[in-house]
Amino acid sequence: MTEPAVLSLPEPAPEERPVLVVDFGGQYSQLIARRVREARVYSELVPHTISADAVRARRPLALVLSGGPASVYADGAPRMDPALYELGIPMLGICYGMQLMALDRGGRVERTDTAEFGRADLRAERESDLFTGLPDEQVGWMSHRDSVTAPPEGARVVASSGAAPISAFEDPAARLYGVQFHPEVVHTEYGQDVLKNFLYRVAEAPPAWTAAAVIEEETARIRAQVGSERVLCALSGGVDSAVAALLAYKAIGDQLTCVFVDHGFMRKDEAEQVVETFGGHFHVPLVHVDARERFLARLAGVSDPEEKRRRIGEEFIRVFEEEAGKLGAVRYLVQGTLYSDVIESGGGSGEGVAATIKSHHNVGGLPEEMDLELVEPLRMLFKDEVRRVGEELGMPEKMVWRQPFPGPGLAIRIIGEVTEERLAILREADAVVQDEIRRAGLYRELWQSFAVLPAIRSVGVQGDERTYAYPIVIRAVTSDDAMTADWARLPYDVLETISGRIINEIPGVNRVALDISSKPPATIEWE
Ligand code: XMP
Numbered sequence: 001m002t003e004p005a006v007l008s009l010p011e012p013a014p015e016e017r018p019v020l021v022v023d024f025g026g027q028y029s030q031l032i033a034r035r036v037r038e039a040r041v042y043s044e045l046v047p048h049t050i051s052a053d054a055v056r057a058r059r060p061l062a063l064v065l066s067g068g069p070a071s072v073y074a075d076g077a078p079r080m081d082p083a084l085y086e087l088g089i090p091m092l093g094i095c096y097g098m099q100l101m102a103l104d105r106g107g108r109v110e111r112t113d114t115a116e117f118g119r120a121d122l123r124a125e126r127e128s129d130l131f132t133g134l135p136d137e138q139v140g141w142m143s144h145r146d147s148v149t150a151p152p153e154g155a156r157v158v159a160s161s162g163a164a165p166i167s168a169f170e171d172p173a174a175r176l177y178g179v180q181f182h183p184e185v186v187h188t189e190y191g192q193d194v195l196k197n198f199l200y201r202v203a204e205a206p207p208a209w210t211a212a213a214v215i216e217e218e219t220a221r222i223r224a225q226v227g228s229e230r231v232l233c234a235l236s237g238g239v240d241s242a243v244a245a246l247l248a249y250k251a252i253g254d255q256l257t258c259v260f261v262d263h264g265f266m267r268k269d270e271a272e273q274v275v276e277t278f279g280g281h282f283h284v285p286l287v288h289v290d291a292r293e294r295f296l297a298r299l300a301g302v303s304d305p306e307e308k309r310r311r312i313g314e315e316f317i318r319v320f321e322e323e324a325g326k327l328g329a330v331r332y333l334v335q336g337t338l339y340s341d342v343i344e345s346g347g348g349s350g351e352g353v354a355a356t357i358k359s360h361h362n363v364g365g366l367p368e369e370m371d372l373e374l375v376e377p378l379r380m381l382f383k384d385e386v387r388r389v390g391e392e393l394g395m396p397e398k399m400v401w402r403q404p405f406p407g408p409g410l411a412i413r414i415i416g417e418v419t420e421e422r423l424a425i426l427r428e429a430d431a432v433v434q435d436e437i438r439r440a441g442l443y444r445e446l447w448q449s450f451a452v453l454p455a456i457r458s459v460g461v462q463g464d465e466r467t468y469a470y471p472i473v474i475r476a477v478t479s480d481d482a483m484t485a486d487w488a489r490l491p492y493d494v495l496e497t498i499s500g501r502i503i504n505e506i507p508g509v510n511r512v513a514l515d516i517s518s519k520p521p522a523t524i525e526w527e
């Protein structure tokens with residue numbers, strides 16, 4: 001006798017039951033969403049102006065109210081739809097969000113004498129939902145002037161600090177939770193654990209948001225969007241376009257054609273790696289355009305950085321259009337737009353960012369007049385999630401963890417005119433920097449590390465001969481987002497090896513210098 005097959009209902013996809021971060025304009029709102037996702041629960045940012053109906057329609061597992069710069073009593077301080085409290089959805093208020101909750105639900109918020117900025121010693125109650133399993137003494141990171149002086153009606157206080165006797169409250173019956181400190185920042189010792197307690201224990205959110213789940217959902221979505229139409233994708237060699245392309249390929253196979261325009265300004269062996277990985281390993285239909293000569297010709301005699309960028313961008317579009325034209329009717333274009341691009345192009349941070357979310361056309365400035373509809377499989381993902389998806393799809397480690405690299409590539413790291421000779425020098429010098437940085441195990445720690453070729457020469461002596469040759473500048477920075485950066489304190493022995501190798505191995509170079517400027521006032525790139 002055979003056992004009857006047990007049929008289980010399909011689990012809802014993680015995206016169908018999100019945790020919504022209600023944005024009150026705090027500097028960490030995006031970070032909260034990222035932390036929730038790190039707990040493997042799908043999360044999105046929504047503006048504080050969102051209506052209770054719109055929230056209900058999203059069927060969220062929980063709401064997290066972000067911090068914000070305002071005082072809840074200030075004129076025009078951001079509020080939210082009071083009907084949100086009636087939905088019975090678990091809510092966690094952070095900083096401003098906590099204070100708003102207290103104000104709305106019969107508690108009290110006051111400007112006390114003791115503002116708190118930075119580290120605070122918390123005494124937490126272990127017999128609580130938020131602090132279960134955590135030590136009763138812990139460090140929280142605070143940033144507030146106002147304080148909650150009475151919790152919402154029915155809520156009890158579960159953590160306190162010297163300056164904020166009400167550092168956390170909870171009301172399990174009403175499903176309302178608030179913390180004055182910022183669980184999302186790394187300085188809060190058990191911040192991620194507090195978030196997990198809220199997500200797993202209170203909201204009962206399953207940790208189902210994994211790279212595998214993303215791949216499944218996004219490939220299904222791509223199929224639904226494009227049907228049996230032809231789809232195009234421009235590969236740049238960067239991780240975003242690569243992961244977007246692989247997702248599309250997994251979804252629709254040979255309906256996809258990737259176009260890789262080799263402008264000749266990539267790093268040593270990178271163009272070959274793209275061709276090998278996509279064409280050779282993954283068997284993605286790939287048009288590889290060797291346009292190196294065309295691009296060099298377009299840059300002849302040009303030394304102005306912006307003019308270089310403009311010409312490269314223009315030429316890129318021209319080549320891409322020519323190739324696309326050869327493919328016949330194509331209706332869709334895959335782009336590697338990320339969630340952070342989407343949020344940023346929404347603008348108006350104080351407004352609640354997601355209010356004006358719009359599509360962000362950010363890949364190589366592709367032509368609008370080609371009239372292609374966009375397929376953006378990464379538009380809900382943060383960069384680290386894109387990398388995880390890339391790993392899950394089997395992309396080589398080198399590609400998944402590649403440092404950011406500018407579209408115009410080495411052309412804007414050669415100061416002055418780009419010639420074949422100077423390009424060859426920089427490419428080799430840059431390869432030495434990459435090689436040694438990787439060998440020293442520093443590659444992933446650094447935001448970017450590369451070589452720059454200035455437009456000067458200096459005197460040296462090699463053997464018995466006087467030389468008059470180029471210097472190479474080493475540029476290595478740490479950064480979180482490229483908006484600010486610090487020069488990396490590379491170990492002397494690594495610098496020594498790099499310098500020795502560059503000068504000995506590369507004819508035309510007789511000196512190596514190190515760029516020790518932070519951004520601002522310098523920029524990361526030299527052009
Ligand atoms: P800067 O030099 O302004 O660079 O500090 C900040 C970040 O942007 C990258 N960058 C570019 N990326 N096209 C790009 O795609 C460009 O023209 C470009 N210029 C700079 C730079 O590498 C750094 O990560």
